Amino acid sequence: MMALAGGLNRKETERLSALLSFPAKSAMGILGLGALTAGALLLHLNLATVGPLYFLSIVLVALHWGFWQATVVSAVAVLCECYFFIPPVYSFDVADEQGYLALIVFEFSALLVSRLSAREQSNARDADAQRRSMGMLYELSRRTLQLDLHQPPGPQLLRLVKEIFAVDAVAIFDSDLDTIDVFGPFPLDANEMARSTCYFEVNQDHDDLDLSRRVLRLGTAPIGALLIGGRLNPLTADAIASMVSITFDRYRSFASETKAAAAHQSEQLRTTVLDGLAHAFKTPLTAIRTASSGLIELGDLKPAHADLAALIDEQAVLLNSMTSRLLQTARLEAGQVSLKKQMIAIADLIEEVAAEQSGKLGDHPLQISISDKSLATRGDRELLAAIVTQFVDNAAKYSTPGSSIKISAQESASEVLIAVHNKGSLIRQQDRERIFERFYRCPETRHQAPGTGIGLSIAKKAAEVHNGHVWVISDEQEGTTFFLSILGSKGEVIDRAHL
Amino acid sequence: MTVPTYKILIVDDEASIRRGLRSTLNGLGFESAEAARGEEALSLVRTSRFDAVLLDLNMPGIGGVETCRRIRRNSPRLPILVISVTDSEDGKVEALDAGADDYITKPFSVKELMARLRAAVRRAQMPEEKQDAVITIGDIELHPTRRLVLKSGQPVHLTPKQFDLLRFLMCHSGRPVPHERLLKFVWGNEYQGELEYLRTFMSQIRKKIEDDPANPKYLLTDAYVGYRFCEA
Numbered sequence: 001m002m003a004l005a006g007g008l009n010r011k012e013t014e015r016l017s018a019l020l021s022f023p024a025k026s027a028m029g030i031l032g033l034g035a036l037t038a039g040a041l042l043l044h045l046n047l048a049t050v051g052p053l054y055f056l057s058i059v060l061v062a063l064h065w066g067f068w069q070a071t072v073v074s075a076v077a078v079l080c081e082c083y084f085f086i087p088p089v090y091s092f093d094v095a096d097e098q099g100y101l102a103l104i105v106f107e108f109s110a111l112l113v114s115r116l117s118a119r120e121q122s123n124a125r126d127a128d129a130q131r132r133s134m135g136m137l138y139e140l141s142r143r144t145l146q147l148d149l150h151q152p153p154g155p156q157l158l159r160l161v162k163e164i165f166a167v168d169a170v171a172i173f174d175s176d177l178d179t180i181d182v183f184g185p186f187p188l189d190a191n192e193m194a195r196s197t198c199y200f201e202v203n204q205d206h207d208d209l210d211l212s213r214r215v216l217r218l219g220t221a222p223i224g225a226l227l228i229g230g231r232l233n234p235l236t237a238d239a240i241a242s243m244v245s246i247t248f249d250r251y252r253s254f255a256s257e258t259k260a261a262a263a264h265q266s267e268q269l270r271t272t273v274l275d276g277l278a279h280a281f282k283t284p285l286t287a288i289r290t291a292s293s294g295l296i297e298l299g300d301l302k303p304a305h306a307d308l309a310a311l312i313d314e315q316a317v318l319l320n321s322m323t324s325r326l327l328q329t330a331r332l333e334a335g336q337v338s339l340k341k342q343m344i345a346i347a348d349l350i351e352e353v354a355a356e357q358s359g360k361l362g363d364h365p366l367q368i369s370i371s372d373k374s375l376a377t378r379g380d381r382e383l384l385a386a387i388v389t390q391f392v393d394n395a396a397k398y399s400t401p402g403s404s405i406k407i408s409a410q411e412s413a414s415e416v417l418i419a420v421h422n423k424g425s426l427i428r429q430q431d432r433e434r435i436f437e438r439f440y441r442c443p444e445t446r447h448q449a450p451g452t453g454i455g456l457s458i459a460k461k462a463a464e465v466h467n468g469h470v471w472v473i474s475d476e477q478e479g480t481t482f483f484l485s486i487l488g489s490k491g492e493v494i495d496r497a498h499l
Numbered sequence: 500m501t502v503p504t505y506k507i508l509i510v511d512d513e514a515s516i517r518r519g520l521r522s523t524l525n526g527l528g529f530e531s532a533e534a535a536r537g538e539e540a541l542s543l544v545r546t547s548r549f550d551a552v553l554l555d556l557n558m559p560g561i562g563g564v565e566t567c568r569r570i571r572r573n574s575p576r577l578p579i580l581v582i583s584v585t586d587s588e589d590g591k592v593e594a595l596d597a598g599a600d601d602y603i604t605k606p607f608s609v610k611e612l613m614a615r616l617r618a619a620v621r622r623a624q625m626p627e628e629k630q631d632a633v634i635t636i637g638d639i640e641l642h643p644t645r646r647l648v649l650k651s652g653q654p655v656h657l658t659p660k661q662f663d664l665l666r667f668l669m670c671h672s673g674r675p676v677p678h679e680r681l682l683k684f685v686w687g688n689e690y691q692g693e694l695e696y697l698r699t700f701m702s703q704i705r706k707k708i709e710d711d712p713a714n715p716k717y718l719l720t721d722a723y724v725g726y727r728f729c730e731a
Contacts, residue, residue, distance in 0.1 A: 279584070283513045283515065283516065285605075285606045286513075286516050286605040286606040287513070287515035287516050287519045289606035289607065290519030290520055290523060290609060291522075291523075293607075294522065296610070297523065297609040297610050298523070298527060316606060317606075320606050342695065344695070345698070345699070348695075348698050348699070352720060356720070356722070358713070382723060
């Protein structure tokens, strides 16, 4: 309330000073006019000379004091001219129509010129105010560019608006961070007013309260609010609001860029650490395996010793494969794998994987069905083979004992679809995405076969770096099928002319 | 069974690996010597006689590949078996090009290492075959001068390029031959890198000489490195 009273007091004072100056200035103008009349009477000047002198004084009053003062002075001038100079003199009577006409023309011209001069004066004042406000806006834009974007922009912008525009109060609300920064007294609760400005999208200038409310927008979406207490051109308030919005936007882009860079850096660090660890693991692993397999090879061990040596050997192999896979997935995730892209005949790729895996399939017969021998793709052979190998390995581990594993390849639109099917090993709906996450293993099957939970995550990453996709469907009756889809390159089949 | 006493040079910068290898080799009746760096290995090779070298690739100093190249320059018939880590396929190929006879990936099983080592030593001790001699491996017989291949006594029809490839591989039986070397041999420099040609040819040859081309017995794939014809 104090603030409200303060605001009204100032307005009253201004109005009072304007009221006081009007009669004072008018009186001064009338006095000046009296002096001019007295001088003219002493010098015996005639109507033709006095008329322009009166005219000139009215213009001067209009230029310096304003239109209404000039109007008062012009009325007095008409009376003086009528009384002292238009015959019959020393009387307000006018002898003929010419005299009336002269008076009317004089008064009309005086009013017109006064009006024009006053308007000119007011325009000049406006232009000056505009120039000053342009200067301040320029200063604001220059200094917003120098803001520290590592810190929240609200308090910094608040300080700038306060300093540059010398306003009574400023409040900036950031709806994203849900913070409000307030400086100076507001007639109402600034926090509530700022929030309602943003949520109800109110852009308003309250002349009675000397308050401007502006919504801060990014495109069309409201992102905050700006309240300015004090006399400010509405256009200037609009410009300040735009500048604050732009700075908010810059802060957000900078923050997300910084975050992305930090994430990339930490991923790189993780990969470097993993890389180093993986290599550091290889040496002790090699020594352990040399020792364990050496013991077995030397023979002459008691059955229990041989069993223990075999256990050490197996676990060293498992640890090694985990280390290698972990390293591979970390590199794929960090985008550090340089793809050795080449044309690959799908039939050859599948045959090669099948040949390599043939010893590890146990009692599962392998069937291969390829719809078109000329199916081909462009990609990194090693990575694509790793995907199919992983699918086959999974099938061999989890399928119903004795059931067959089917690998098929076919063309689907412009893509090549490779599928590995097996009976059994139902994967629950909620696990079908998650099994491609690193270290995730289905609770039902995790004890069924040894595994690390890394293989399928490698398959997913390897497919992604080829702009491909992997997924699984699983059904009690139909069994489980893993799919890989990648872009086909049938047009570039291998030139068999050299055969 | 009497095992001939071979003398093996172990070159690795990691003491724990040298120790493991030394104990195992000695236990198996081999003699061994050790070097922690390539330079040391070179001076040992110059002063003593070895039957084979086990050479780590990743070592400080001149490194494994350069050591391999220099040993090969001085001792053309000394078997060199390279030991490398899993993810350095390029390093393996480089070592094979520098004259290594075979490679084995860390961590390896001693059983596999012994098999490779014995095969390499045996090959080195065999008298050098004449270019035109008939090569017989399993039930495959190759007659270079007649350009004829027999499988269990039955002639196999091969195109001229298929024949050249098979002969090259059979001449180097038991040893991995990198893709690039095969491509260069059969098509000359211009086709290096066109691996798909080679895969197509190998699959064609397999269909003609293997009983089950999907599970080859003779013409084996050395993943990411090349091909190997199985040993006699």
